[in-house]
Amino acid sequence: MTTLSILPDDLSSPDVQALIVAHLDGMHATSPAESVHALDLGALRHPSISFFAARVDGELAGIGALRTIDHVSGELKSMRVAPAFLGRGIGRALLQHLIAESRSRGFSSLWLETGSTPDFLPAVRLYESEGFAVTGPFGDYREDPFSIFMTRTL
DSSP: OOOEEEEEOOSOSHHHHHHHHHHHHHHHHHSOGGGOOOOOHHHHTSTTEEEEEEEETTEEEEEEEEEEEETTEEEEEEEEEOGGGTTTTHHHHHHHHHHHHHHHTTOSEEEEEEEOSGGGHHHHHHHHHTTOEEEOOOTTOOOOTTEEEEEEEO
16 A cells, blocks of 8 residues: 655755756756746745645655745645656645645635646646636736646635
C-alpha cells in the first residue's frame, strides 16, 4: 500500500530543487522566454508563497505552490508532477490540497496562469474538471497567446 503525503516544504532538499529546475526547463522548452511565468527557487521563497511537496512513500511525486494575492485571493504556482508519477492522480491530489488550503485561509477566489500550447492540455483539463474557468489576465499578467488564465470561486 502506498502512502501519499502533501506537506509544506522549505525548498532545501535536492529532489525538490531538481524538480523545480526540470519544471523551468519544461516551461522554456514549450514557450518563449517572455511568456514563461514559472518561478525559480529564489522567487518561490518569497514570503507571499507557500510551497508544498507531494511524496509517495517518501519519494518526491510532485510540487505545487500557493501565492497570496490579497486577503481574499490566491494564485496557484509551480504545479508539476515528477515524470515517474504521471497519470497516478498526483496532480489532482495536489490541486485539491491547494484548493483546501486556500479555503482554510479564507480565500474566496483562486487564480492561475498556464500554457496554451498542446503540451498544457492535460493541465487545462485537470483545472476545468476541478471547477476552474477560463478568464482574462489578472494581476500583473497581460494578454499572451502562450497563456491561458483561469479562476474559480471557493
